[in-house]
Amino acid sequence: MELPDLLTDLFRRHRDRTALRTAGRSWTYQELDRVTGALAARIGRECPPGRRVLVAGEHTIEATVWALAVMRSHGVYTPMNPGLPADRFVEFARVAEAGLLVCFDRAALLRAERAGIAALHAGDVGWPAEAAPAGETTRSRVAYSIFTSGSTGNPKLVDVGHGGLLNLCRSLRRRLDITPDDDVLQFGSLSFDASITEILGALYAGATLVVPAQDGVSWLGSVSRHLAAHGADLAMIPPSVYARLDAAARGRIRKVQFCGEALGENEYREAARHGRVFNAYGPTEATVCFSLAELTEFENTIGTPNDGFRAVVRDPETGAYATAGTGELIIVGDGVALGYAGATGTENDVFRTYEGSPAYATGDVVTLAPDGRLAYVGRNDEQIKRLGHRVNLAHVESLLARHLGRDVALIRRDETILLVTTGEGADTPESLMARIRGLVPVWEAPDHVVLTGELPLTPGGKVDRNALRDRLDTPAPAEDDADAAVLAQVLGVVTAVLGREIDPETSIFDAGGSSLAMIQIQVKLSEAHGEHAVEAAFAAMDYDFVPATFVRHLGGGTVAAAASPAETLLHRVERDRDALRAELPTLRRDTRHDPDPAIGDRAVLLTGASGFIGGHVLDRLLTAGRGVLVVATGDPERVLTGHRARFGRAAADYARVRAITYAELEQWIDRRRGPALDAVLHCGYQVNHLLPLDSHLTGSVRNTTLVVRGAAALGARSFAFLSAASAGREFGPLSAAALTAAGDPYSRSKLIAEEHVNTLAGLGCAVAHYRPGLVYGHRPEDHDHLKDDWFTALIGTARRVGVMPRITGHVPVCDVGTLAGTLLAGIGPGPDARSAVVVHRTYPLGELLAHAGLTAADVVEPAEWFERVRAGGEVSPPLLAAMQAALSGPGWPTAHREVEHDILGRLLGSVHASSRR
Template sequence: MLRMSEIIEQALCRHPGLPALTSGNVTYDYTDLHLLSQRVIARLSRSARPGQRAVIVGDHSLASVVWAIATLRSGLIYTPVHALSPVDRLSQEIRCAKPAVVVCFDEELAGTLRRLTDAEVIVAGPLERIAADAPVAPTLEDTREPVAYSIFTSGSTGEPKLVDVGHRGLEPLCRAQTAAFGLRPGLRVLQFSSLAFDASISELVATLYAGATIVVPDRTDRSWLGAVNECLLARQCDLATLPPSVYARLAPEAVRTLSTVVFAGEALTEPECERALKHARVLNAYGPTEGTVCFSIAEVIEHVGDIGTPIEGYGLRIFDAETGRYADSGTGELVIVGPGVALGYHGDGEATASRFRTIDDAPAYHTGDLVSYANGRLSYIGRTDDQIKRLGHRVNLTGLETRFSQGLGFRVAVLVAGGRLVLAHVDGPGEAEIMARLRRLAPMWELPDLVVRLDAMPLTVGGKADKNAIACLIGDEHGRRLSPDVVTEPDVTDFDRVRGIAEELLGQALDPDASVYDAGGGSLTLVSLQVRLGEYYGEEVVQTALEALDYDFTVNGFVAALNGGRDPGSGTVASVVRAAEKELDAWHVALVTRRAGAEGDRRRVLITGASGFVGGRVLDRALDVFDHVYVATTGVPEALPAVHAKRWGRGSEDYRTVDVVTFEELGRAAENGELDFGAVIHCGYEVNHLLPLERQVATNVAATKQVALAASSAGAGKFAFLSAASSGALFDPVTVERVAAVPEPYSQSKLLCEMYLDELTRAGCAVDVHRMSLVYGHGPQEGGFLANDKYFQLLRHSRKIGALPRLVGGLPVCDVRTVVDRVVTGLAHPEPTKQIIVDDIYDLERLAHAIGIGAADVLEFDQWCEAVSAAGVSDPRWLAAIRAAGPNLGPIDGPHTLAKGSLLEELMRVHGNGEHVLIRD
């Protein structure tokens, strides 16, 4: 039997050089992860002894996954806790766990945790700092501790129960899932589950066991669901384990990218099953937390309620509660038997004794699930008690009633009606107040979908709430009874209905132009919104509207999308542009005030985005042109010169006149008047076409404004901004109509930046605006920058099948050397310049020449997509992205220099035959 630490240790050593873990532009291979986890273990060893418990309070980030893997490898008892749990819940869980050390990833949360525990609280810093600061240490000494990890679940009282899971089921789990899921080296596995949910154990451990790659969505400022959608579209995941209710909320393009879907955490419903079968291989996995993640797996070809056959090492019994007998088949409570059965509930002997048994000298667990077992196949029927699962978390209705009644101060009944979790009451306040109070008492997956006030609570003869009678009073999902404090109009407008539902779910007023995420909602709020709005408008209509909003939600934006799209005169674009217009006067004053007669040294330059494709080349040129270079980075300042030097073959002496700072440090220096440079080249713009406009404003536009303020503070005379040719050919003043006419939020945000930078010109710093077309000219070592370029992937796929799709218009491109020349030389001219940079425009004939096929080998766009799919030469994600882009390339009109060359031909010669490279930024 391999122990947890041995499974991970051997996996990390067995696959040297293969990609192990990736998120955004960061990738660690197995050797990197081996060393990095050793350094994390070295840090943990200063705070805990082998066999003690380590609580990890984190979720959905590269750093939390690395710490999780290291803790699982360390010999400490890994115990994850959800970082977004209410404080009362955190307090209960930490008291139950009695950890030696608690790890979190946020200073504010650390303050709360220190008030809840006497254990040492570690705030995990950037991974790069751990790698640099902590010495390498061997794995903590193995004490033969029987517990491998512990996961919290809810028992019948509603109090958190800590399930202690042993080592014996881990290796069989890894072998079974590797075989059933088709895991293999190089396969990319989405890390979706909360670390506090036991499915994350198999996402991490089984993936590493198989030599595959864990892909963590890069959340940054977007919603989790939005981050997952983007990750599936852009990061090329092959397999994902998802609850059906989450799969139902994924964008259609994201759904089509997955080649294998494993459903888990909830009963698989027919609509999700049928949808998945259209695009992917489908598996249905079942397993309680008390059974080492997974007990059975079914290969699904149609929806029959099958949860498969037991995996290696497991057997089962069917328990008849009326007779008290166990059978080998039939219908009754499922009892799982085998080495993967957990050790019990930590510190709760009574609860352990009630569920855990020994059958034929093997450990067994009574699941409470009602099943039918015949001919080697299991079918899930329901629960033998009143527990349900929501988004993979077990929720006990009796426990919720107890906790909610105590916390609210009046009696409530909790039930499921019409597929919804309903809270019914008689004496309470309005729904909004109740929901606000419940958010402080319970995690999101326990919150009711509907709060209903009744005239009187119907009771059974035994004096308990009669839930069947309550369900009848509520009515069906279309004719449900509403709380008296909710006013319904006989002729409600779309705006009033949408806003009312959103405010009902949030429990507070909502600005019509504010994102639901900015108002305190999360991905579960969006799921609830989609369900509620779907009742009025239909599921497909609501799905289409949310897709148009990039799975963000504003009331105005949604109403506009219902009517066929975004209204240029109202909704998100209008509110964002008008908010910017209102800010311009104050923004101009801020720029002038910051400048205050300062005059920067023109031999010194500030550069952003130096780790990117264009920005790295700009920095390389700047080292030879300027006396001193400041670099502002979102990464680790100490690492950038070494990475840049390796890319360009430079020595450390070339960076003696380079100062690298974070954006936070740049902002402080600007406020204190400590900056001295005469020119700025702003390349640092996150290329993310899936972010909605509000998020682009909060990230990219905000960063541009920060750099502009720094330019004013330093007294810079020239500012070069790398904009996008897709923002349009005109350089007229920015208006709502102009922004609305631009096809997607990324390019819209570039226009907003130009509007702010016009004020910088008025304040005395001349701004060059370079609207770039598609930038190519990648050297042999820069193939990784092409990994997410859909046009490059289109050409590669075309070369593989020997045919191009019929494309409309021309593909405008420019050489990166042209861009760098224009940007750097433009700084020497005192007057502002605005230009579009296009070196060449490729029509269909020239595209065919670039990839080396005949001009006659052209298929209609849909035929080409089908041919690529049939040939099996494309990852489905790229094909989905190309389908979404469609056949229209769209020529660029306006002032630009056109110098015919062979840019794409050179690109395909250097990179067209190779696979794209995973890079570490």
């Protein structure tokens, strides 16, 4: 029986029973018959017969209904993971030679356009009332296709025929004892073929397929809460996922079928406490499920073959086949897949015949008992299971080597996967991991990137993996460094999953992580620290994940005793601040002031002179004839030479300027000798909203602390700090609430730097913090300072692509000349030396559209805009990420105009004019 006929028969056989349910909505079999029939007819009008229909959706009842509609149509059901990287998505679509894409996210429409295939957005179609009469058409011999990887790293498709589906359904109903009264959990992603067993197994038995409503960020957390509240008669899930469910959820599963990865004894014993336990095995190439066992005690078995299948083993040395013994498992029967579409070379050689029947060589080593029971031994190649997906390391290694343009080796060390490559070029482990995340899905990505010298080779010219493993061995951390070592290991796992570093006190969801990322992190940490300890830590965090909080809970902390991430950070800042406050009086008292003939007495210390704002401040100081001590992160002389060229000044203008490095300033402080200062204007700070907090603390905040110490030692009477409007609109004592309200690590670091500067007030030094919005007013010579500016890049990109992302609130902008005057006015004690948020003008969406030459009709949602821009490849990934981070907030809440001239208009007009020269 072919798949469309099978579903039609089931819908009509069980008519009035409930077929599908989610929170607040259910469908009878009769309703599903009508709706899926109507949608199948619509698909038939959009897609040529026999072509693949891509379904890019998951974890919703809407996506499940459409999946059933495609199965009933004359197309070939081909689910796709909607979270694939854009290039990978387009590549998969092309390999599928698809006739249609069904999607649930409008950003996918852009991907379909890029791949040159027709697309239907489910929201535009709705639920048709009645199906049009179906005409006669030729169906494909392929029932459905599922993506996997090829030996060259290219995507390929497993084409599964109709022959094994009825046997699959019969076996599941009989062996799992599925009844019409059962609720069957629909957990698996549609792109993972376990969802086929959930959907067809439930419907064949007349049971109810239940799709939990996603009630938070984490899909796993939503499933866990659903199970705790409602339970399930049958759940088909990987052991590592079962271990992540909370105790209440596990206790309400009546039957659990483990699948996707090896079953451990801990998971078996926990599941056996609450109900019946089954263990299933089956590659994609054997219609999902080949064998099944009900376990009444823990044993290493994957059961006996399902209806329509039989097993033989092949001796790897002689090639002989046997019906008992140990060897490579050969699956025989009508449920063997038809082959790989898009395969290259000899990949389809795994499909063969045995005694006239279709057969598949699995590559899995098993022991086959005379009574037909199978015990899994391992793999005969480099394939492993990760997050329920089978991954061929050789395939992934080939793909990454090709796309990264360098030699790589994937090395297994226990359950950790390392990508080892040479340290040539400017790539860092972090930058390589970020690129890898754009090439492969998370289950194929390595856990860490390791840079080394040349890769060692065997005499035959292949990578010597044993030599690499020996090279990578490192001693265990000292016992007193245990907490730091655990945190470093946890952060390494998080970095590998997310593709970039995050602050230890930041939630992975705040850092852009997904529920799939959460599951992978949980699995990896369980492998390192044990199931029960990790389970308890995750339960304490309510299935959020903050690295430092996890480490505290792992060490036995409780929710009541553990401080929040912001409180922990605040304590750290307060400790550093108090130490600085205690040191400053001794610096003020003990430092000897040596007159400097160049800068004179009571000069101004300036940082950031090579930056956009600091450069304008230095120009103003030169005009005023002030002596200036420039402190620079780079070569001091190059800073002054660059400033001279930028502002067209003569060398004589710098007669009263002396430039030193931060290291020289620190030497002055340590030696308690240096020139006397009047004021400090601290403009030097790395503006990067994507860096983790630790990078800011060890970089810009550390430099700020050094300048504060210098201000105390050299007798400065005032200190003006160029902060940021993103740090907030209120000035007051630093608190955990203020750190929480600051939306990103850069903004939090500005608040911390302000707190360090405030310690100077105890010496009688006048302190002022200026928090400006986006600062413009660039001259042609200043345009280099716009290369990493997210806002002007966004306007320019919107102008090029002809659409603007929807922006809420206002964008706060400052004029650099006016801001420089404000900073200079703060020199010395007096009424002008006060902290302030500095915004000269705000721009709403309407004005931004006018500057980009667009109208309200050209506005799209941010997700769609970013997808289009990303697909065009016009903007670098870091700059695109900065745009996304900036647009994730609510925007400036109120309109404001302090200057009449159009700051943004002047900027964009200048850029446009300069581009014509």
